[in-house]
Structures are given as structure tokens and as C-alpha cells.
Amino acid sequence: MSTYTAEPTIVYIAGYGRSGSTLLDILLNAHPYIFGAGELTEIFEAAAARTPCSCGQPLDACAIWSYVLNHLPAHTTPAEAEHLTRRTETPRWLGGSPRNDEAYGLLWRTIFQAIAHQTGARMVLDSSKNSRNTAERTAALIRTTHLPVRIIHLVRDPRAILYATFRGSNRRLEQEGHAPTRRTAMLRVLIGWMMAHATVERTRAAYPHIPVKRIRYEDLTGTPALTLQQIGGFLNIDMQPVINRLHTGAPFEGGHGIGGNRMRRAGAVHIRADRAWEQALPRYAHLLAWATWPLAHRYAYDLAHPNSAPQGAST
Numbered sequence: 001m002s003t004y005t006a007e008p009t010i011v012y013i014a015g016y017g018r019s020g021s022t023l024l025d026i027l028l029n030a031h032p033y034i035f036g037a038g039e040l041t042e043i044f045e046a047a048a049a050r051t052p053c054s055c056g057q058p059l060d061a062c063a064i065w066s067y068v069l070n071h072l073p074a075h076t077t078p079a080e081a082e083h084l085t086r087r088t089e090t091p092r093w094l095g096g097s098p099r100n101d102e103a104y105g106l107l108w109r110t111i112f113q114a115i116a117h118q119t120g121a122r123m124v125l126d127s128s129k130n131s132r133n134t135a136e137r138t139a140a141l142i143r144t145t146h147l148p149v150r151i152i153h154l155v156r157d158p159r160a161i162l163y164a165t166f167r168g169s170n171r172r173l174e175q176e177g178h179a180p181t182r183r184t185a186m187l188r189v190l191i192g193w194m195m196a197h198a199t200v201e202r203t204r205a206a207y208p209h210i211p212v213k214r215i216r217y218e219d220l221t222g223t224p225a226l227t228l229q230q231i232g233g234f235l236n237i238d239m240q241p242v243i244n245r246l247h248t249g250a251p252f253e254g255g256h257g258i259g260g261n262r263m264r265r266a267g268a269v270h271i272r273a274d275r276a277w278e279q280a281l282p283r284y285a286h287l288l289a290w291a292t293w294p295l296a297h298r299y300a301y302d303l304a305h306p307n308s309a310p311q312g313a314s315t
């Protein structure tokens with residue numbers, strides 16, 4: 001059994017990928033009470049694949065993660081832990097199997113407590129979000145760990161996510177010859193966006209006592225100080241030190257995040273609103289985005305207008 005006495009708060013970044021969770025993780029990790037763990041659900045996979053932590057070391061050589069991996073519940077191997085995690089966090093209709101809440105709860109409670117023990121943080125930020133095989137993670141952590149959970153529901157304009165997903169590929173977005181394939185792939189992304197946010201809404205309804213703060217990516221990048229203040233209010237901490245660091249251009253620590261992207265090792269953070277999609281996204285993509293209408297509308301994205309200016313306030 002776990003011997004830890006600390007009861008860290010799990011701060012869960014819920015939502016879909018490519019929504020700015022790495023940026024939010026870097027910013028919040030700069031607060032002394034918070035440890036940004038990155039995409040924590042991938043810990044066993046990253047350890048097995050020797051994917052480096054954002055400190056540059058493989059997990060078994062990193063001071064934080066080697067400790068955590070060496071303090072799993074008794075008789076639990078990382079391979080078993082990975083299997084249990086995937087089985088529990090994947091929705092049944094995508095192949096998840098009957099859950100073992102007791103073992104899952106012990107595993108993840110122990111991991112969060114080990115992180116808090118090793119880092120001294122009161123809050124552990126988990127950016128695993130809710131895409132496909134992590135869809136049920138938020139609910140599972142609430143249901144089984146008996147640790148306090150707070151959810152930051154991060155949303156971003158689905159049209160910007162389409163652009164972010166496809167601009168990196170070799171073929172240009174508007175290349176006509178591949179448009180049918182591209183359209184199908186885009187629709188898949190939009191359905192993923194819908195499913196992830198619908199899962200967050202469902203979790204919210206199932207656990208009404210869990211505090212949730214919705215943050216729009218456009219507000220985080222458009223009015224970062226105000227948005228950070230709102231997050232500080234939500235977590236009952238003073239975000240001014242982080243805001244000051246942002247304003248002075250002082251470097252941010254890369255920390256010890258799992259997964260995420262290269263931004264974690266960038267040092268100084270320069271926030272800029274990434275709005276290239278407003279000019280570059282082809283018309284058919286704007287039309288496809290209407291598939292997300294009910295939730296996009298709920299999150300104040302006006303699909304009839306080709307921009308998503310910050311609102312300056314979130315709900």
C-alpha cells in the first residue's frame with residue numbers, strides 16, 4: 001500500500017490535442033506550487049520507448065520519473081501498469097475492457113503522490129487531455145484516486161486545429177488532386193474534436209462537484225495575463241509571478257514534462273496568436289468545420305466568420 005501522506009490536487013487539462021496544452025503546461029509549471037507533468041498517461045509508453053523527458057534524459061535517468069517508476073505499487077510492472085491504464089481510459093466502444101477500478105485507483109493515486117513527494121508540488125498538472133485512448137482518463141481519475149481534481153477545459157477553434165494538423169504535411173492544403181483524401185482526414189479530426197469535448201461535457205455532468213474552468217486558446221494567446229489571472233482565481237493561487245516572467249521575457253524552465261512538443265525546451269516563451277489559418281484554410285475546410293457546430297457554438301466560435309478573435313473573458 002502507499003505510504004504517502006501528501007494529497008496533491010490533480011489539475012487536469014481536458015480537451016483535444018493541438019489546443020495549446022503544452023504552452024499552458026509551461027506557463028503553469030513556472031508557479032512554485034505546480035508541477036507540470038506533461039502527458040502523464042504516456043509515462044509507461046515513454047519509459048519503454050526511451051522517449052526523453054523535457055529535461056533531455058530518458059525517464060529512467062530523470063530524477064523525477066526514475067523515482068516515480070521505482071515506486072509503483074508492489075508487484076506492478078510498468079507493462080502491467082500500461083495495460084491497466086489503456087484498458088481503463090479507452091472507451092468501451094473503442095476496445096476498452098471492463099475496468100479494474102481498485103487497481104487503477106491505487107496505481108494512479110500512488111503515482112500522483114510520488115510526484116508530489118519528489119517535487120514538493122501541491123498541484124500536479126496532467127495534460128493528457130481526452131483523445132481516443134485517453135477519453136475516459138479524467139472520469140477514471142475522479143472516480144478512483146480519491147484525490148481532489150480540478151479540470152481546466154481547454155478549447156480551440158476547430159478550424160485552427162485543422163490548419164495546425166495539416167500545414168506540416170508535404171502536400172499543400174489546397175492541392176486539388178488530393179482533396180477527397182484530405183477532406184476525409186479533416187472530417188476525422190473534426191469528429192475527434194467533437195468526441196473529446198463531448199466526453200469532457202459528459203464527465204462534467206457526471207461529476208458536478210468537480211470544479212471546471214473553461215479556457216479558450218484564443219484568450220490564452222490573445223490576453224495571456226488576464227487569462228492567467230482567471231486560472232489563478234480558479235486554483236486559488238497568485239499567478240502574478242508567472243505573469244511578470246512573461247512580461248519581462250525571462251526564460252521558462254523546460255521542467256520534466258512527458259510527451260508534448262519541442263516547445264517545452266524553448267526557454268523564453270513568446271506568446272503570439274496563431275491566426276494564419278484565417279487566410280490559409282481552404283473554403284471546403286471552413287464548410288467541413290460546420291460539423292462541429294453545436295459545441296463550437298457553445299464555446300463561442302462563430303463558424304460563419306473566418307476569425308476567432310479573443311473574447312477577453314471566459315466562462
Ligand SMILES: [Zn+2]
Pocket residue numbers: 053054055056057062063064065255256257
Ligand atoms: Zn526529467
